Amino acid sequence: MRYQKPKGTADILPGASEKWQFVETTARELFKTYQYKEIRTPMFENFEVFSRTSGDTSDIVTKEMYDFKDKGDRHIALRPEGTAGVVRAFVENKLFGPEFNKPYKVYYMGPMFRYERPQSGRQREFHQVGVEAFGSDSPVLDVEVIAMAIAFFKKLGVSDLKLSLNTLGDKESRDAYRKALIDYLEPHFDELSEDSQVRLHKNPLRVLDSKDEKDQKFVADAPAILDYLTDEAKAHFEAVKMQLDQLNIDYVVDSTMVRGLDYYNHTIFEVMTQSKSLGHGYTTICAGGRYNGLVEELGGPEVSGVGFGLGLERLLLLLEDQEVAMMSDDALDVYVVGIGDAANQMTLPIVQAIREAGFSSDRDYLDRKPKGQFKTADRLNAKYTLTIGESELESQTANLKSMATGEEVSVSLTDVKQHFKETLEQNFNK
RNA sequence: GCGGUAUUGGUGAAGUUUGGUUAACACACCGGAUUGUGGUUCCGGCACGCAUGGGUUCGAGUCCCAUAUACCGCCCCA
Numbered sequence: 001m002r003y004q005k006p007k008g009t010a011d012i013l014p015g016a017s018e019k020w021q022f023v024e025t026t027a028r029e030l031f032k033t034y035q036y037k038e039i040r041t042p043m044f045e046n047f048e049v050f051s052r053t054s055g056d057t058s059d060i061v062t063k064e065m066y067d068f069k070d071k072g073d074r075h076i077a078l079r080p081e082g083t084a085g086v087v088r089a090f091v092e093n094k095l096f097g098p099e100f101n102k103p104y105k106v107y108y109m110g111p112m113f114r115y116e117r118p119q120s121g122r123q124r125e126f127h128q129v130g131v132e133a134f135g136s137d138s139p140v141l142d143v144e145v146i147a148m149a150i151a152f153f154k155k156l157g158v159s160d161l162k163l164s165l166n167t168l169g170d171k172e173s174r175d176a177y178r179k180a181l182i183d184y185l186e187p188h189f190d191e192l193s194e195d196s197q198v199r200l201h202k203n204p205l206r207v208l209d210s211k212d213e214k215d216q217k218f219v220a221d222a223p224a225i226l227d228y229l230t231d232e233a234k235a236h237f238e239a240v241k242m243q244l245d246q247l248n249i250d251y252v253v254d255s256t257m258v259r260g261l262d263y264y265n266h267t268i269f270e271v272m273t274q275s276k277s278l279g280h281g282y283t284t285i286c287a288g289g290r291y292n293g294l295v296e297e298l299g300g301p302e303v304s305g306v307g308f309g310l311g312l313e314r315l316l317l318l319l320e321d322q323e324v325a326m327m328s329d330d331a332l333d334v335y336v337v338g339i340g341d342a343a344n345q346m347t348l349p350i351v352q353a354i355r356e357a358g359f360s361s362d363r364d365y366l367d368r369k370p371k372g373q374f375k376t377a378d379r380l381n382a383k384y385t386l387t388i389g390e391s392e393l394e395s396q397t398a399n400l401k402s403m404a405t406g407e408e409v410s411v412s413l414t415d416v417k418q419h420f421k422e423t424l425e426q427n428f429n430k
Numbered sequence: 431g432c433g434g435u436a437u438u439g440g441u442g443a444a445g446u447u448u449g450g451u452u453a454a455c456a457c458a459c460c461g462g463a464u465u466g467u468g469g470u471u472c473c474g475g476c477a478c479g480c481a482u483g484g485g486u487u488c489g490a491g492u493c494c495c496a497u498a499u500a501c502c503g504c505c506c507c508a
Binding site: 004005007063064081112114116117118119120121122126127128195209260284285286287309310311312313314315337339340369370371372373374375376377378379382385387389390391399401403406408 | 431432460461466467468469481498499500501502503504505506507508
């Protein structure tokens, strides 16, 4: 095999693409009911769009960015996530302007890229669906976004959902907490894992996220962000919880939950579920939160935002594991069998006529004998076959057969070409 | 970026421990079983040769090295 796809990429072939379409269609239908509109932004951006927004210390920037210099010596990066590009577009197109409704609500779906070691459900090119809503500080909007994420999984039939909630507060809260956390961890510096020793000063919140047992015993007794919230941040969080209650959406507050990206503040959340395909216990299938300040970071006005993102590869693994039915309607209606050279000259126009009547139709292109053609029709699961041979040509008729019942009837070619639907209904009552 | 395992036809794969004629078996697919009809059965066909490139050897799918890719773990995260 001479050529192979690049490491960490995948071909999505017929058979699988239907499942992707199912998920994407479900998302579009749902988002429409929430009045979120699709936005499509470039698959690559200037490197700085991501480095500015994700935080210089985040792994995403330091080692996972798929970046390169183009022929014009521009530093380009393939998008590692969706939010930064959407925010850039929001600012560049001045979507914060008075002529646009607020909140400005969009969704996106498409490929993202991270330069990392591939593993199950984690590739270098992967796909995300995400939503963003700009221009409102209201906690009710946070909850709409959360509710939409949950509704999406419910609509797909995912069971065993769990909503994990936390707040990172505003800048003041976060600074105070950061200091408290460092003060708490510093005395145990030597006992922390190597990774966490590095994290401690660069990004102490990430220590909370450590899976290392050594760290976890400190994390358990660490001060909680909730105790360091300003009155305003606290009020926002309380309002979010109250709104969730109103919607009867269950949640658990997890004060150790943090974010890999630096731009989040206030509400952050994760939707989790259990599945063997994704690992042990509850694993995250959707993550989101509020990012006030991000728009300013990219040169826009002070406009707040909130959104979520979810990975489609992981979602599809999950749907497969939970045996969610992802049907697609691609059955073949009519297979046209031609017998003999003369007849075979005549069948394509008939196939076309049937297609124009709104039915799916196909024929043989491999010069197969009648038996082979019927075999093919059977394998394609054709509902009907339409056979034309020399005698039919002479009488300008065709033999229409129901593959399910074996029932056959002679119909006129003119009828087939001009009123196929009616011809079918009259003869097979369907 | 680090570590482990793997890589034989369209598919599942045997064979690699003990290097030595024609790469097992099965499924799928194609063709045939008296002229234009789907299933079953029967018969026949189906690996430019064992990921790629080197090396060891009289001789390698079987041993060694490098590279690529996949999977798993770490890191991180969707």
